[in-house]
Amino acid sequence: xxxxxxxLIVGPRERFSSTQTSLESIYRDTDYxxxxxxxxxxxxxxxxxxxxxxxxxxxxxxxxxxxxxSPSQAKNVGLRYVLDHAKxxxxxxxxxxxDVIVKPGWLTKLVECAEATNAAVxxxxxxxGQPAHQVIHNAGGKSYxxxxxxxxxxxxxxxxSAALTGKAVADVPDKLHRKKTDYVEFHCMLVRTAIxxxxxxxxxxxxxxxxxxxxxxxxxxxxxxIYSEREAVITTDTIGIESNQxxxxxxxxxxxxxxxxxxxxxxxxxxxxxxxxxxxxxHLRQKWQLTEDEYFKKRYKKVGARRHELLVKPLVRxxxxxxxxxxxxxxxxxxxxxxxxxxxxxxxPMGGGNGCVGDVAASLTRNCSWFRHADVF
Numbered sequence: 001x002x003x004x005x006x007x008l009i010v011g012p013r014e015r016f017s018s019t020q021t022s023l024e025s026i027y028r029d030t031d032y033x034x035x036x037x038x039x040x041x042x043x044x045x046x047x048x049x050x051x052x053x054x055x056x057x058x059x060x061x062x063x064x065x066x067x068x069x070s071p072s073q074a075k076n077v078g079l080r081y082v083l084d085h086a087k088x089x090x091x092x093x094x095x096x097x098x099d100v101i102v103k104p105g106w107l108t109k110l111v112e113c114a115e116a117t118n119a120a121v122x123x124x125x126x127x128x129g130q131p132a133h134q135v136i137h138n139a140g141g142k143s144y145x146x147x148x149x150x151x152x153x154x155x156x157x158x159x160x161s162a163a164l165t166g167k168a169v170a171d172v173p174d175k176l177h178r179k180k181t182d183y184v185e186f187h188c189m190l191v192r193t194a195i196x197x198x199x200x201x202x203x204x205x206x207x208x209x210x211x212x213x214x215x216x217x218x219x220x221x222x223x224x225x226i227y228s229e230r231e232a233v234i235t236t237d238t239i240g241i242e243s244n245q246x247x248x249x250x251x252x253x254x255x256x257x258x259x260x261x262x263x264x265x266x267x268x269x270x271x272x273x274x275x276x277x278x279x280x281x282x283h284l285r286q287k288w289q290l291t292e293d294e295y296f297k298k299r300y301k302k303v304g305a306r307r308h309e310l311l312v313k314p315l316v317r318x319x320x321x322x323x324x325x326x327x328x329x330x331x332x333x334x335x336x337x338x339x340x341x342x343x344x345x346x347x348x349p350m351g352g353g354n355g356c357v358g359d360v361a362a363s364l365t366r367n368c369s370w371f372r373h374a375d376v377f
Contacts, residue, residue: 003033004091004111006190009078011039012071013097013187014271015264016047018237023054025101032107035090036060037081039074042067044263068270070207071097071186079201087193096188099237099258101132109232110190113178120195120224121216123184124232125176127169132235136172139164140181140228143213145288155291158284160213163228176230183216184228187236191219198222205283208276209299214284238310260311272307 008026026036036058040051042065055062063077075095082093092114094107106124113122128137141162148155163181164172189212199218206214216226237258260268270276281299285292316329 004115005035005089006032006092006094006107006111007035007037007082007086007090008094008096009037009039009075009082010096010098011074011078012041012267012271013099013236013238014268015099015258015260016043016267017259017261017264018099019043019047020050022098022100026096027058029102029104030107031104032111034094034107037078038062039078040064041069041074041267046263068267070204070271070276072202072206072211073204075186076201076204079196082193083196090193093191093193094188095186095191096234097186097236100188101235101237102188103133103233103235106188106232106234109229113227113229113232114190114192117178117180117225117227119227120192120219120222121184121226122190122229122232123181123227124188124234125169125228125230126185126187127233127235128238129235133233134169136164136167136169137236137238138162138185138187139175139230140179140184140226143182143216145217145290156289157293158213158288158290158295160295169233178230179228181226181228182220183213184226185212186215188234192224195219195222195224198224203283203287205279205287207280207283208272209280210284211280214287217288258310260314265311265315268311269307272304274303277303 010023010026023038038051038055038060040048040062043051048064051062054060061081063081065074065077069077079093082090092111094110096102110122110124113119123138123140125136126138127133127135129135139162141160143158143160146157146159148157160183163179164175167175169176199222202211203214203218219226278300281296284290285296290296312329316325317323319325319328
């Protein structure tokens with residue numbers, strides 16, 4: 001029997017400096033045949049040149065946008081290309097983000113799970129931290145909507161919980177088997193191509209957060225099943241939620257921050273800006289007619305936290321040689337508004353205006369010698 005054809009669609013998570021490490025891992029550690037479509041979302045020159053050279057050397061399709069787009073929009077760029085040019089060629093599409101390191105056998109295990117279960121979606125065991133594949137970030141989880149009648153009104157509530165988050169892989173060997181689940185995450189996700197005929201493309205209203213929850217709701221609503229294949233293992237370069245951080249401290253002795261480069265700043269600040277976070281939460285609530293309960297209020301309070309903890313604080317410490325500076329930190333935290341153009345969906349890639357990230361990054365580039373000598377633009 002011939003093996004099902006698969007295509008990988010690689011797109012951004014939150015930065016670009018992990019591009020080479022991730023792409024090299026995919027080609028080195030994947031033993032299942034695949035084609036690849038790479039979506040370059042206005043990367044800086046050094047990354048763009050690297051991708052152009054690799055596309056020629058490895059013969060993958062390189063698509064490029066002229067401005068920053070959200071991860072969901074980037075996935076759709078790649079997905080549209082696949083559906084328009086090779087809809088009947090590939091049985092499975094694998095979305096994978098540009099900071100992911102894969103463990104040998106990962107893709108074979110994902111395909112085997114999909115073939116054995118007829119799943120519409122399969123996700124791997126996603127880990128965090130270095131050395132890779134040691135601490136679990138996500139292994140699927142529960143995510144569903146409950147309905148109740150209160151004071152004569154129908155109220156719909158979302159419930160979500162992650163499986164094995166923060167656990168060391170070595171501590172839970174009895175849990176590392178294939179399991180049906182309610183959701184998996186977009187760090188890496190196999191999707192049966194045929195499901196897109198029922199659900200269409202990814203919802204681009206989900207700009208920054210909960211996009212995997214929305215997508216899995218759509219798949220479930222269309223009658224598709226979702227599996228977590230925990231024998232397929234990948235690692236994403238993030239620190240995750242509180243329980244992830246506790247697992248990192250327990251296993252490695254500290255929380256490891258991603259290795260940001262100066263040229264990562266613009267996209268990261270746009271990717272995690274407050275407007276995109278809030279718009280995503282509001283869109284999820286309105287789309288699925290959900291009550292604005294503690295699930296949403298908790299996430300409203302955390303808007304901007306990833307930008308602040310992952311980049312702003314470490315960046316300010318580096319700029320001030322470990323001293324910290326409240327004014328610089330406040331200035332960077334304030335860079336959350338978008339400069340839009342045309343149809344209102346295009347975030348300014350660095351054009352500036354209205355306090356957007358372009359103004360802040362440009363100011364730092366002018367006034368800091370480290371930025372002036374970095375390959376930012």
